[in-house]
Structure formats: C-alpha cells, structure tokens
Amino acid sequence: MTPLHSYLLVSALLFAIGLGGALTRRNAIIVLIGIELMLNAANLNFIAFWRFGPHPEALTGILFVLFSIGVAAAEAAVGLALIIAAYRRCKTAEVDEIDSMKG
Amino acid sequence: MITLLGIVTLAGAIAAMALRNLVHCALALVVAFGGLAALYLQLGAQFVGFAQALVYIGAVAILIVFAILLTRGSEGPQRRVFSASWAVGAGVALAVFGVLWGILLSSRALPAGMPPEPVATARGIGDQLMTKYILPLEVLGLLLTAALIGAVIIAIKDEG
Numbered sequence: 001m002t003p004l005h006s007y008l009l010v011s012a013l014l015f016a017i018g019l020g021g022a023l024t025r026r027n028a029i030i031v032l033i034g035i036e037l038m039l040n041a042a043n044l045n046f047i048a049f050w051r052f053g054p055h056p057e058a059l060t061g062i063l064f065v066l067f068s069i070g071v072a073a074a075e076a077a078v079g080l081a082l083i084i085a086a087y088r089r090c091k092t093a094e095v096d097e098i099d100s101m102k103g
Numbered sequence: 104m105i106t107l108l109g110i111v112t113l114a115g116a117i118a119a120m121a122l123r124n125l126v127h128c129a130l131a132l133v134v135a136f137g138g139l140a141a142l143y144l145q146l147g148a149q150f151v152g153f154a155q156a157l158v159y160i161g162a163v164a165i166l167i168v169f170a171i172l173l174t175r176g177s178e179g180p181q182r183r184v185f186s187a188s189w190a191v192g193a194g195v196a197l198a199v200f201g202v203l204w205g206i207l208l209s210s211r212a213l214p215a216g217m218p219p220e221p222v223a224t225a226r227g228i229g230d231q232l233m234t235k236y237i238l239p240l241e242v243l244g245l246l247l248t249a250a251l252i253g254a255v256i257i258a259i260k261d262e263g
Contacts, residue, residue, distance in 0.1 A: 002215040003105065008207050010109040010142070014116055014135075016200035021120030023192025024185050029125060029170055033132055036163065037116050040139055043155075051146045052214050056221030059231055065151050066228070067236075069158050070243045074250035076163045080170040081254035088260070093174040096186055 007048035015041035026094045028083045032076065039072045104145060112138030123184050125171045133164045147220045150228050 018037030025031055043065045050061025087093045090100070115135030119128045136159040143152035186192070207213075232240050 002213065003217055004213055004215075005207060006105050006109065007142070007146070008213075009204070010105075010112060012200055012203040012207065013113055015203070016196045017113065017116045017120055019199055020193055020196030023195055024189040025120065026184060026186050027125060029167060029174065030120070030128055033119055033128065033167065036132075036159075037119070037135065040136070040159075043151075044139060044142060047143055047146050047148050047151060050148070051221065052218060054214075056218070056223075059223060059228060062148055062151055062223055062228060063231055063236055065148075066154060066232075067239055067243055069151075069154055070247060073158055073162060074247050076166055077254040078250050078257070080166055081258035083170055084173050084258045087174040 004048060004052045007044065011041045011044040011048065014038075014044065026096055028086070028093045028095050029080070031095060032079045032083065035079075036072065036076060039068065039075075043068055105142070108138050108141050108145060112142065126168070129164060129167050129171060132167065133160055136160050136164065148223055150223065150225050 015038050018034040018041065020034075021037070022031045022034030025034070046061045046065045046068070050056055050059075053061070083093060086098055090098045092098065112135050115131050115133075115138055118131035119135055122128050122131060136155065140152045140155040140160070143149075143155055
C-alpha cells in the first residue's frame with residue numbers, strides 16, 4: 001500500500017461516512033454536516049493527487065481546493081438559512097416530518 | 104503519522120454522524136475538520152491547511168452551532184435519531200465505499216512512492232490567483248456575495 005493509497009482510503013472512508021450520515025439521519029442539520037464531510041473528502045483527494053501527481057509546481061490541485069472551500073462555504077450558509085426557514089414554517093427540523101407536499 | 108491523523112479524522116466524522124446530541128455532533132465535526140487541516144499540512148499544502156482551519160473550524164462550525172441553537176436542536180431528540188429507512192441508506196453508503204475501494208485497489212495508474220516535497224508558497228498561490236485564475240476568483244466573490252444576501256433573505260422573518 002503506497003502513501004497515496006492511504007490518503008485515498010481515508011478520503012473514500014470519509015465520503016462513505018458522510019453519505020451514510022446524510023442518508024440515515026433525520027435531523028436536517030446533520031444531513032448538511034454529512035454533505036460537508038463529502039465535500040471535504042473530495043478536497044482531500046485533490047490535495048493528495050496534487051502532492052503525488054507529475055506536475056505539482058502548477059498548483060492546480062491547491063487552487064481547485066481553495067475555490068471548492070469558497071463554494072462550500074456559500075453552500076453551507078444557504079443550506080442553513082433554508083433549514084431555519086423550514087423550521088419556522090413547519091416547527092420541525094426533522095426531514096421526514098416536513099411532508100406537506102406528500103401525495 | 105498519516106495513520107494517526109486519518110484515525111482522528113475518521114473518528115470525528117463517525118462521531119459527528121452517530122451521536123444523539125446535536126451539539127456533540129457539531130463538536131465532533133470540529134475534530135474531523137481539524138484532522139483534515141492537519142492532513143493538508145502534512146501533505147505540504149500549508150495555505151490550504153490554514154484556509155481549512157479558518158473557513159471550516161472558524162466559520163462553518165460556528166454557523167452550524169447557531170443553526171442548532173435557532174432550531175432548538177440542543178434540547179435533544181425526543182424520539183429516534185435515524186430515519187425509518189436507515190438500512191437502505193447504510194447499504195448505499197457501504198456499496199459506494201466498496202466501489203471506490205475496489206477501483207483504488209485495481210488501478211495501475213496510481214504513482215507509487217513519495218515524490219520530493221513540492222513548493223507551494225502563499226506568494227506562488229497569490230501570483231496564480233491574480234493572473235491565471237483572476238476570472239474564477241472574481242466569479243467566486245460574486246457567488247459568495249449573492250449567496251450570503253440570498254441566505255439573509257431566505258432566513259429573514261416574514262409574517263405575511
């Protein structure tokens with residue numbers, strides 16, 4: 001197992017944990033935390049491939065991660081605002097109780 | 104070192120996904136983000152490591168704590184914390200991990216060994232951001248402004 005493999009294993013496990021949490025938890029905030037973990041797993045992949053790739057002097061991986069962190073911050077702000085708005089309307093933050101559009 | 108940091112990161116992530124109290128989840132999330140920042144530092148990406156600490160530990164975690172506060176999640180769950188179809192979700196997550204791990208093990212394109220540490224100074228990153236990546240940087244600034252204004256408008260109290 002090469003060093004790159006261990007970083008990719010951590011990243012894959014982090015992605016699976018985030019996905020599992022986002023799919024199984026009831027609270028909307030924890031679902032958002034799971035999505036953040038998945039985004040972070042992708043960022044770790046970018047940095048690992050930048051470090052072990054053939055052209056690290058181009059800094060492509062680092063710059064992609066910086067932009068990705070910025071977009072993730074915007075996503076977190078909008079997501080949490082949506083959760084607060086939904087909580088105010090439905091008086092709950094549990095995703096399976098917000099079912100007023102259920103047929 | 105990577106083993107230790109990986110274990111800390113993954114333990115934080117598992118705790119953030121499995122604990123019952125939402126405030127404990129947010130604290131475990133901070134541990135996971137801190138472990139990731141340390142992994143970036145260890146990979147030689149100092150600037151990204153500190154940006155991760157500033158943005159995620161400093162801003163996103165605080166934002167999540169505020170959201171927990173505003174939705175009264177800190178009172179603790181009344182009933183179960185996992186959804187009724189949790190087995191399906193766990194199965195999907197396991198399947199995704201299995202596919203990723205199988206591809207990783209069977210791939211022959213991955214370079215082996217440790218190349219010499221590349222130089223990624225803040226100066227070099229700033230140079231690139233101000234020359235080659237100036238347009239994405241401006242677009243990101245516009246996106247952040249629009250997203251934050253939108254977030255305020257969404258969360259603003261309307262009694263109409």
